[in-house]
Structure formats: C-alpha cells, structure tokens
Amino acid sequence: MRKLRSLTALIALVFAPLAVGGAIALSAHAQSAAPSANAADAASAAAAAATANAKPTAPGAMQIVRGEYLARAGDCIACHTVPSQPMFGGGRPMETPFGTLYTPNISSDKTFGIGAWSADEFYRMLHEGKSRDGTLLYPAMPFASYTKVTRADSDAIYAYLMSTSPVHQPNRAHTLRFPYNQRSLLLGWRALFFRAGEFKPDPKQSVEWNRGAYLVEGLGHCTMCHTEINALGGNSASKEFQGGLIPLQNWYAPSLTSNKEAGLGDWSIDDIVDLLHAGVSNRGAVYGPMAEVVYDSFQYLTEDDVRAVAVYLKSLPGHSNEVDKSPKSQFVNEEANRLAPLGKKIYEAQCAVCHATQGQGKLPHFPPLANNQSIQMNSAVNPIRMVLNGGYAPGTKKNPMPYGMPPFAQSLSDEEVAAVVTYIRTAWGNHGAPVSVKEVNALRSAPLF
Numbered sequence: 312m313r314k315l316r317s318l319t320a321l322i323a324l325v326f327a328p329l330a331v332g333g334a335i336a337l338s339a340h341a342q343s344a345a346p347s348a349n350a351a352d353a354a355s356a357a358a359a360a361a362t363a364n365a366k367p368t369a370p371g372a373m374q375i376v377r378g379e380y381l382a383r384a385g386d387c388i389a390c391h392t393v394p395s396q397p398m399f400g401g402g403r404p405m406e407t408p409f410g411t412l413y414t415p416n417i418s419s420d421k422t423f424g425i426g427a428w429s430a431d432e433f434y435r436m437l438h439e440g441k442s443r444d445g446t447l448l449y450p451a452m453p454f455a456s457y458t459k460v461t462r463a464d465s466d467a468i469y470a471y472l473m474s475t476s477p478v479h480q481p482n483r484a485h486t487l488r489f490p491y492n493q494r495s496l497l498l499g500w501r502a503l504f505f506r507a508g509e510f511k512p513d514p515k516q517s518v519e520w521n522r523g524a525y526l527v528e529g530l531g532h533c534t535m536c537h538t539e540i541n542a543l544g545g546n547s548a549s550k551e552f553q554g555g556l557i558p559l560q561n562w563y564a565p566s567l568t569s570n571k572e573a574g575l576g577d578w579s580i581d582d583i584v585d586l587l588h589a590g591v592s593n594r595g596a597v598y599g600p601m602a603e604v605v606y607d608s609f610q611y612l613t614e615d616d617v618r619a620v621a622v623y624l625k626s627l628p629g630h631s632n633e634v635d636k637s638p639k640s641q642f643v644n645e646e647a648n649r650l651a652p653l654g655k656k657i658y659e660a661q662c663a664v665c666h667a668t669q670g671q672g673k674l675p676h677f678p679p680l681a682n683n684q685s686i687q688m689n690s691a692v693n694p695i696r697m698v699l700n701g702g703y704a705p706g707t708k709k710n711p712m713p714y715g716m717p718p719f720a721q722s723l724s725d726e727e728v729a730a731v732v733t734y735i736r737t738a739w740g741n742h743g744a745p746v747s748v749k750e751v752n753a754l755r756s757a758p759l760f
C-alpha cells in the first residue's frame with residue numbers, strides 16, 4: 312500500500328516539468344540565449360530529409376544544423392536553460408508538492424555537462440530513460456515520448472549539443488522528500504507506463520502524416536500536457552490527446568482530436584498552422600504554457616513540418632465523451648441566469664473594445680471568444696486566469712509584435728470575474744458551463760507561472 316501511495320505521488324514528478332512551463336512565456340521575450348533563428352531556415356532542406364526513417368546524414372556541419380532544428384522540435388531549451396543564463400546549463404527549478412527537481416546541465420562541458428558522453432549513451436538516455444551510469448530518470452524528462460526518436464535524429468541532437476559552448480556549472484541536487492527521492496519507485500512507474508520503441512511509420516498513411524505523427528508523438532511530447540493523467544501518474548492510452556488539466560500549473564490543455572466541439576474537428580489545417588507557427592489564428596491565440604511551446608519550439612519549425620503536425624492532428628479520431636452533454640442541473644442554470652446579465656454589462660464595458668460585441672474578435676490581433684474551444688472546456692481555469700492575469704501572445708517570426716490583454720484582477724471582484732467568464736462561456740452559442748465565485752477566488756492565489 313505504502314508503495315502504491317508513493318507511486319501515486321510520482322504523479323507530481325511526471326507533472327513537474329509542466330509547472331516550470333509558463334515561467335518562460337513572458338520572460339521569453341527577453342531571452343538572450345536563443346540559438347540563431349535562421350538556423351531553422353538553413354535547416355529546412357535538411358529537415359525535409361529528416362523523415363522518420365531517414366538514414367544518418369554525413370557527420371559535420373549539416374548534422375549539427377539538423378540537430379539544432381530537432382532540439383527545437385523537442386523544446387530541450389525550455390527545461391534545460393534558466394532564462395537569460397547560458398544555454399543548456401540546466402539548474403531550472405521544477406516545483407512539485409514533494410520537493411523540487413533541478414534540470415541537469417546538458418551542455419558540452421566534460422565535467423558537469425554531457426561532454427564526456429558517447430552518442431550511444433545519449434541514444435540510450437533518450438530511448439530508455441537512463442542516465443550515463445544507468446540511473447533511471449524521472450519521467451519529468453519526457454523520455455516516454457523521446458523514445459520514438461530515430462537513431463539518426465538522436466545522433467544529430469547529440470552532435471548539436473556537443474557543438475554548443477560548455478557551461479562549467481555543477482548540477483544542483485533535487486530536493487525531493489523521502490520516499491520520492493527513491494529512484495527504485497520508478498521501476499513500478501516504468502512497468503505500468505513506459506514502452507521503449509522508435510516510431511514506426513504507417514505505410515498506409517502519407518509521408519506528410521507520418522512526419523506529423525513522428526513529431527507529435529516523439530520530440531513534440533504533446534501528450535505530456537494534452538492527455539489526462541490518471542491516478543498513477545501515467546497517460547492512459549485510451550484518453551490520448553483528449554485534453555487534460557495540468558495540475559500544479561492550473562491550465563487546461565484542450566483536446567487535440569477531431570471532436571468538433573472539444574477538439575480541432577472544425578478547424579481548417581491553415582488555422583492550426585497559423586496558431587502553432589504565428590501564435591495567433593482565426594480561432595484564437597495561444598496563451599499560458601502553449602505560448603511558451605510556440606515561442607521556444609514551433610515558430611522555428613518549417614511551415615511544412617507544422618503543416619504535417621496539423622495533418623496528423625486532424626486525423627485523430629474524436630470521442631463522444633469529450634464534451635459533457637448531460638442536461639445542466641437547475642442550480643447551474645440558475646447560476647448562469649443570475650450571473651449572465653452582470654457579465655454582459657461588464658463584457659460590453661471592458662472587453663468588447665478588443666474582442667468585439669459578438670465575441671468575433673478583431674483579427675489578427677484580438678482573438679475571437681465566440682466558438683473558441685480553449686475557453687469552453689469542462690474546466691474553466693483558462694478563461695478565469697486570462698481575465699485575472701491578462702497575457703501576451705508570443706512574439707514570433709510571423710507575428711513579431713503581439714498585442715496584449717490587460718489583467719483584471721485588481722479592477723474586478725470575484726463575483727464580477729465569475730459573471731464575465733460565465734457570459735463569454737455561454738454567449739454566442741458557446742457551450743461552456745457557468746463558473747462560480749469560489750472557483751475564481753481559488754485561482755486568484757494560483758502562482759502566476
């Protein structure tokens with residue numbers, strides 16, 4: 312029993328990296344450690360060849376450029392770099408209820424980084440989740456996804472990391488409490504949730520689809536946020552991509568399936584490409600942890616790769632249980648009726664100037680709220696937090712000067728925030744449920760990032 316409880320607690324470690332996520336979203340604008348932006352452009356030719364089953368390319372400059380591109384796709388920088396500190400020096404804290412993990416130094420430094428590792432050891436780490444000496448890694452390092460990465464791509468990432476400047480900075484020990492500091496617990500987690508294995512292309516699908524699948528399931532590690540985590544801290548395969556609340560961080564990552572109401576079912580491929588590449592689209596803007604994913608990772612990918620991701624996402628089957636269709640209780644209806652008139656008044660006075668009277672937004676800078684899935688989910692944390700804290704879409708190559716939204720935490724009471732969020736979740740045909748004053752109050756104290 313004790314073991315099981317401890318195992319359950321590992322959930323926190325699985326989530327841990329997510330807690331670090333948003334921290335970069337705002338500071339990212341000032342991040343100085345970013346690799347050269349045009350490396351991605353230069354890499355596009357090489358990347359085109361980097362299909363799942365590509366043969367290893369000749370070692371040398373091309374391989375390093377391709378490795379930089381792939382490291383972008385895997386977003387290694389987000390976790391392994393403290394913003395405005397030397398790249399890949401590690402030391403980024405990840406808070407969990409059981410203590411703090413500090414990401415390791417993965418620069419080319421031979422003493423403190425991975426400069427002394429061989430390409431074989433690096434591949435084993437990505438593929439099996441084991442450090443150089445065989446130590447089992449916590450799944451906060453997304454090796455459960457990276458295991459799909461091909462040997463050739465692993466070698467390219469390795470070559471790139473070896474080409475970066477060594478950072479002579481020792482690792483900080485994790486400060487996890489007993490028994491969570493016992494790595495032997497990971498054996499149980501691995502038996503339940505980890506299967507090592509490279510991505511296998513599906514010959515019945517197009518080259519583009521396979522490329523998208525490879526990126527989404529492998530380097531992109533999208534399931535880490537977009538799949539609900541079960542009680543034992545693993546992603547249940549049957550719920551893959553159906554969306555989930557990111558605990559600790561309190562953001563909801565919506566469904567990516569083709570369910571029409573919850574997922575991407577009635578998005579066009581172009582809208583998905585715009586959202587992921589530019590950060591803004593006809594269907595909404597990215598915000599919170601997803602803004603960071605776009606800032607650090609997606610904006611550097613080629614349009615072809617982003618399109619391949621969209622093509623693959625569009626093929627994910629939707630499920631009827633993704634949207635709660637049960638009739639709303641009388642209490643819920645009364646609450647909606649009570650709050651909506653106040654909400655409408657606030658909306659017209661404070662929000663319509665940017666999001667327009669019918670919630671249609673003012674494109675491309677002010678996202679629509681009508682028919683915007685990311686604010687209608689069963690969980691209302693996203694729109695509540697946006698209203699409380701405001702936000703900026705990420706600055707990207709395609710949208711270098713993003714517009715912002717001011718925070719309303721100071722000017723609106725809990726009741727007023729509940730009212731306006733209830734309004735935007737239920738007006739204009741939106742199918743969200745009303746939110747309570749209590750929910751708003753709880754999120755006021757949520758850490759900003």
Ligand code: HEC
Nearest residue numbers: 328385386387390414415417442443447448449451452453
């Ligand atoms: C979501 C956060 C996150 C991302 C993204 C991430 N890592 Fe990690 N990584 C970690 C954490 C946390 C650890 C330490 C795990 C442990 O101590 O068990 C780690 C461990 C490692 C190690 C082992 C270091 C050692 O000394 O044992 C290597 C190498 C590594 N990561 C490389 C990468 C590469 C390459 C990428 C991108 C393809 C990447 N990481 C992406 C969080 C992340």
Ligand code: HEC
Nearest residue numbers: 332531532533536562563564565596597598600601684685
């Ligand atoms: C660190 C957690 C995290 C990771 C990793 C992540 N996402 Fe997200 N994603 C979110 C959150 C939270 C949202 C909701 C906020 C928003 O819409 O911008 C979101 C929103 C989205 C949306 C918009 C959905 C909608 O209905 O509006 C798309 C599309 C998306 N993500 C695709 C991806 C893909 C593809 C990947 C993998 C390459 C990925 N995400 C990885 C957290 C994440």
Ligand code: HEC
Nearest residue numbers: 595596597598661662665678694697702703704714715716
């Ligand atoms: C000054 C213009 C402005 C005002 C006023 C404003 N917003 Fe926003 N809003 C934005 C921008 C810009 C974004 C995109 C921010 C991002 O991506 O982080 C946004 C995003 C949002 C989102 C997330 C949707 C998405 O897809 O990005 C919600 C929900 C939202 N606003 C609700 C409101 C509500 C409710 C009010 C009034 C209380 C309001 N906004 C007032 C500009 C504004």
